[in-house]
Amino acid sequence: MSRLGSGDPPIDISKKKAVARLEEAQQRLLRLRLLLGGQIGEQKIGPPLCCVFEGWDASGKGGAIKRLVAPLDPRHVRVSQFAAPTYDEKRHHFLWRFWPKLPGWGGMAVFDRSWYGRVLVERVEGFASKEQWSRAYNEIVEFERTLVHEGMIMVKFWMHVSPEEQLRRFEDRSGDPLRQWKLTDEDWRNREKRPAYEAAIEEMLERTDPTWAPWQVIPGNDKHYARFAVVEAVCDAVEAELTKRGITY
Numbered sequence: 408m409s410r411l412g413s414g415d416p417p418i419d420i421s422k423k424k425a426v427a428r429l430e431e432a433q434q435r436l437l438r439l440r441l442l443l444g445g446q447i448g449e450q451k452i453g454p455p456l457c458c459v460f461e462g463w464d465a466s467g468k469g470g471a472i473k474r475l476v477a478p479l480d481p482r483h484v485r486v487s488q489f490a491a492p493t494y495d496e497k498r499h500h501f502l503w504r505f506w507p508k509l510p511g512w513g514g515m516a517v518f519d520r521s522w523y524g525r526v527l528v529e530r531v532e533g534f535a536s537k538e539q540w541s542r543a544y545n546e547i548v549e550f551e552r553t554l555v556h557e558g559m560i561m562v563k564f565w566m567h568v569s570p571e572e573q574l575r576r577f578e579d580r581s582g583d584p585l586r587q588w589k590l591t592d593e594d595w596r597n598r599e600k601r602p603a604y605e606a607a608i609e610e611m612l613e614r615t616d617p618t619w620a621p622w623q624v625i626p627g628n629d630k631h632y633a634r635f636a637v638v639e640a641v642c643d644a645v646e647a648e649l650t651k652r653g654i655t656y
Contacts, residue, residue, distance in 0.1 A: 410612045410624055411605070414569035416632035425631035432638035433478040439645045442656055444483050444513050450654055452513030454558040458641055459518045461527070462566025463604075464594045465576040467627045471566065471637045472517055485510070488519040491534075501525050501535075501543070502550055512558065522547055526611050531603045544614040555619040562644045563620060564637060565612065568627045570601060 420428075443453035458475065460468045476484050487508040496504045502522055510516040525543040529535035535543070555561055568576070577598070580590040597604065616622050623640050627633040649656045 410609060410622075411565075411567050412624070412626060414567050414572055414626050414628040416626045416629045416636075418632070420629075420632060422631050425629075425635055429474060429631070429635035429638060432635050432642060433474070435642045436475070436638055436645075437478040439642060439649075439656060440479055440483055440515060442649070442654070443515065443645065446483075448655075453654065454560055454648060454652075455510035455512055456515040456560045456641075456645060457510055457518065457554070457562070458516070459521045459523075459561065459563045460566065461521060461523050461564065462625075462627070463568050463573055464597055465573050465580070465589075466566035466568045467630050467633050468519060468564075468566050470630055471564070471625070471634050472519060474634045475638055475641065476517060479515075484515045484517060486517045486519065489521060489524070501529075501539075502546065509554070510559075522550070523611060523615070526615075527604065527607050528597075530607050531600060544611075547615050548617060551615075551620040552617070560644055560648045561620045562641050563622050564640070565608065565622055565624045566627045566633065567624055570598075572628045573598065 438447070440456075441447045442450070443456060445452040460472060462468045472486060476486060485508070489505070492501070492504060505518075505522055508516060508518070525535060525547070526540050530540040551561060577590055577594065580586045612622050612624070623637075625633050625636050625640075646656060
């Protein structure tokens with residue numbers, strides 16, 4: 408059975424109520440982030456928090472990340488974006504370039520794209536051999552296991568939109584002079600390969616969804632729903648970890 412679904416939100420909610428719910432979640436996150444960073448509460452610093460974002464082109468990753476970090480002091484969170492690896496990065500194991508960006512204790516990082524490119528774009532576009540991307544599933548799971556067992560809170564998002572909604576957003580961008588830069592020829596080519604990407608995504612969700620670092624598939628056809636759903640999911644993950652550690656929040 409498909410993990411992706413239609414892209415439509417599971418509830419019918421107005422924009423006004425969604426915005427109010429987002430603001431409530433942002434205030435909740437602000438307090439939790441200050442607790443993790445040791446700025447408030449009795450504990451000096453808490454476990455590191457890493458939020459990983461993957462998704463379709465025009466799925467709302469940028470908007471969700473913007474709302475996630477909006478209530479936080481810039482000193483308390485780092486957003487890292489990953490494009491195609493450079494020549495020097497290709498000389499190393501594919502996970503090597505991500506290590507320096509990971510948060511330490513008391514820190515928070517947000518990854519716009521991640522190591523999952525190995526089993527998505529690199530697989531579909533042929534940038535990695537079948538042997539390379541086939542073994543990457545186990546390498547990724549063990550990599551995340553190491554981080555989580557060391558104490559990291561890891562929250563992974565797949566931002567999902569239907570092909571119809573994606574096309575509508577592409578067309579909106581193409582007609583907006585201030586957003587045309589977001590739409591490239593590569594985006595259109597990737598859309599033509601959607602069936603191949605869907606197969607890769609489904610296998611990724613199936614093989615890299617352990618209990619210690621589960622995927623959150625966010626229906627993104629309604630941006631307002633997706634934004635508060637992301638912030639609430641991060642808050643839930645942090646609160647669950649704090650409860651497990653006996654830390655009052």
